[in-house]
Amino acid sequence: GAGVSQSPRYKVAKRGQDVALRCDPISGHVSLFWYQQALGQGPEFLTYFQNEAQLDKSGLPSDRFFAERPEGSVSTLKIQPSEPRDSAVYFCASSLEGRGLTDTQYFGPGTRLTVL
């Protein structure tokens, strides 16, 4: 079946531009996560949704970062405005029930963002 998809796969933005990254989770998955992976680092947690409710946004690095999942399926991560230090790969993951870590998180292929 279809896995987690993300678009665009690659994005180049100029400093100051607004950026929107999209995630389509596996159909029926309740939980959705966003992670940021900078070069040479492991993925770092940004935020977590259960259905449309954003339950944890402790990892968002600044108020320039905003995530939403208005209908409990597709999610968008927005960076407004973007800065060069935001350059990273952004991964989305979804899990079926959101009942903690025993619920496997399935990752999308990521969006590589470069901010010049």
Next chain:
Amino acid sequence: DQQVKQNSPSLSVQEGRISILNCDYTNSMFDYFLWYKKYPAEGPTFLISISSIKDKNEDGRFTVFLNKSAKHLSLHIVPSQPGDSAVYVCAAGSGTASKLTFGTGTRLQVTL
């Protein structure tokens, strides 16, 4: 402050031999640990996990060992196969929270 550390950036092992990948953590609140496999330009894929109530979990050729007193876990792959060549990323979390903390990964190369 890196709470999950993988100190070996790379490892090369001959086909048929054992691969041992290591991971250390500092947060004593972590009680669930996972290994993910990652190929270039793809997202991490779940491989195996272990709860802190266990010290070993086995799934086919893959075994994860947990040493809570040392805050150390390891992934053993026996026998190693060329298709196992990838980056292996260790992750950890706590309680019923779903947030994962990842290490930086170890690149495994299995040679013929």
